[in-house]
Amino acid sequence: MTHGTTAGTTTVYQVTGMTCGHCESAVGSELSALDGVTSVKAEASAGRVTVVSEGPLDDEAVRAAVDEAGYELVGRA
Template sequence: MTTFHVLGMTCAHCVGFVTEELEALPGVDAVTIDLATGMVDLTTDRPIEPAAIRTAVEAAGYEVAS
């Protein structure tokens, strides 16, 4: 499991956009997002490069906190 913080999500639609992009990454089994905190838990069946995660989140229109 990988956990990271996404900046800028303010509603359920935001969560949906980020979830959709992350679920499209190869090897992702589940995405759980806590809207109140912006924390994302990504469950995978193999390691995923941080750059791929960042690219997916940015494609949804948001930013991974450094």
């Protein structure tokens, strides 16, 4: 149960292989499909993906989603 408004959990991941806006949207759409994810901001130039979720995410689920998009999750940034 949540009380009032919560900012959620923000996690930044290091992802390799992203080179352009298409890469960012591919990673973003896969991660957005995970349960509890409220926003995703992928930055190809930095190789980072910032994920905001209702609670902590399972790193393996994040890894699988990034892999599904065709990129590699290095780990948390």
